[in-house]
Amino acid sequence: MKRIRSGPQRVQFEISQDEKNLLAHLLRLYPLVPANHQRLSQGRQIPDREENQQLLEDSLNAQRQENRKHVEAMLNEQGRFVECPAGSRVSFSRSEIEWLLQVCNDVRVGSWLALGSPAQHPEILPGVDPQTAQHIVIMEVAAFFEMQLLSAASSGRQSGHA
Amino acid sequence: MPIAAPTEVRPDLEQDAQTDSSADLESGYLVVCWDDPVNLMQYVTHVFQTVFGWERKKAEKHMLEVHEQGRSVLKRESLEKAEFYVHQLQKYTLQATMERDSK
Numbered sequence: 001m002k003r004i005r006s007g008p009q010r011v012q013f014e015i016s017q018d019e020k021n022l023l024a025h026l027l028r029l030y031p032l033v034p035a036n037h038q039r040l041s042q043g044r045q046i047p048d049r050e051e052n053q054q055l056l057e058d059s060l061n062a063q064r065q066e067n068r069k070h071v072e073a074m075l076n077e078q079g080r081f082v083e084c085p086a087g088s089r090v091s092f093s094r095s096e097i098e099w100l101l102q103v104c105n106d107v108r109v110g111s112w113l114a115l116g117s118p119a120q121h122p123e124i125l126p127g128v129d130p131q132t133a134q135h136i137v138i139m140e141v142a143a144f145f146e147m148q149l150l151s152a153a154s155s156g157r158q159s160g161h162a
Numbered sequence: 163m164p165i166a167a168p169t170e171v172r173p174d175l176e177q178d179a180q181t182d183s184s185a186d187l188e189s190g191y192l193v194v195c196w197d198d199p200v201n202l203m204q205y206v207t208h209v210f211q212t213v214f215g216w217e218r219k220k221a222e223k224h225m226l227e228v229h230e231q232g233r234s235v236l237k238r239e240s241l242e243k244a245e246f247y248v249h250q251l252q253k254y255t256l257q258a259t260m261e262r263d264s265k
Contacts, residue, residue, distance in 0.1 A: 038252045040245070045262035046191075047241065056249060063253050098212065102254055105205060109255045112200040119199055143164075143202060150204050157211070157218070 001148050003155070009093060011152040016087035022141055027071045029138065030103045031064045032110020064106075067099050092149075094156055101149050108142035111135040163203050163229045191244035193237040196257040197228050209254040210236070213247065238263055 001019045005012040015023070040046060040056045074080060074096070081088040092100065112118070114135050128136065195206075203225055210221035214236065227234035236258075237247055244260040251258035 033255060038257075039259060040248060041259045041261055043261055046260065052245060056245075056252070059249050060252060101205070101208070105201065105255045109200050117198075117200075139200075146202060146205055150202075150208050153208055 001145070003148065003152050004089070005091075006152065006155040008156075010091045011094070011097065011156070012089060012091040013148065013152075014084065014086050014089055015081070020081060020088055020090075023145060024075055026107055026138065026141055026145065027075060027100075027103060029107045029110075030068065030071055031106050033106050033113065034110075035061050035064070037113065063102075067103050067106075070096070070099050071103060092152070094153070097149050097153050101146060101153070104142045104146045104149070108139050108146070111138045111142070163197055163201055163206065163225075164199060190263050191239055191241050192235050192261050192263050193239060193244050193247045193251070194259050194261060195224070195228050195234050195236055195251060196259070197232045198257050201256060203229060205254075206256065209251065209256055213250045213254075 001013055001015045001023075003011060004014050035057055038056060038060060040053050041049065046052060081090045112135075115132055195210075206225045206228065207218065207221045210216055210224055211218060214221075216224075224234045224236055236251075237244065239247065248258045248260050
């Protein structure tokens with residue numbers, strides 16, 4: 001996957017067939033982070049702590065549903081991926097890049113949680129078996145797409161695009 | 163916080179005068195981001211830029227603080243604004259919390 005054009009509104013990528021399949025697989029895994037994973041605070045000094053925690057979880061659930069709709073719409077959209085000699089060309093708006101980043105990172109963090117939130121880099125975990133290996137591969141694939149999207153987002157900022 | 167290979171981050175360790183502006187110090191709740199070994203450094207920088215509208219230098223400074231010190235206080239705000247920022251950071255799956263400022 002490589003960026004071939006950055007405009008004020010959209011960024012265009014060229015993506016191989018294998019990368020396209022991987023991206024679709026990754027997006028379909030979303031969401032992986034449990035809804036109650038995030039905490040509003042670590043202490044008890046926040047007013048109406050339980051109520052506010054519930055509001056946080058409701059807000060995150062609503063956002064996940066919204067992102068899930070975006071994913072489904074993108075994967076089912078006719079003409080989103082246009083075939084070319086190298087595979088396909090696909091363009092994303094800058095707002096699409098933001099939710100794609102959220103989705104990819106959710107899958108990366110969810111896979112890390114499934115590994116037991118290891119403190120060290122998962123690639124050097126002892127006792128890797130086929131199941132844990134799958135989570136590690138998903139983490140690395142998510143990181144690959146995140147870096148492409150971050151590069152595109154950064155190019156927009158450097159050229160003055162919001 | 164892992165470092166991805168194709169890094170474009172060029173840390174700038176100069177003190178950012180805006181970080182501790184009087185406006186940041188007015189209110190009583192701290193927005194804190196915590197280190198973890200999973201979120202990419204470039205990703206964290208991007209999220210700080212997006213959520214707070216910070217320039218890259220300031221976002222990188224706080225990202226490095228998270229990475230090296232385990233946490234960074236990103237904002238001092240009212241309860242409502244602090245909640246809002248924590249929600250925004252958590253939408254990007256960063257480990258962010260709020261706490262009462264004891265100062």
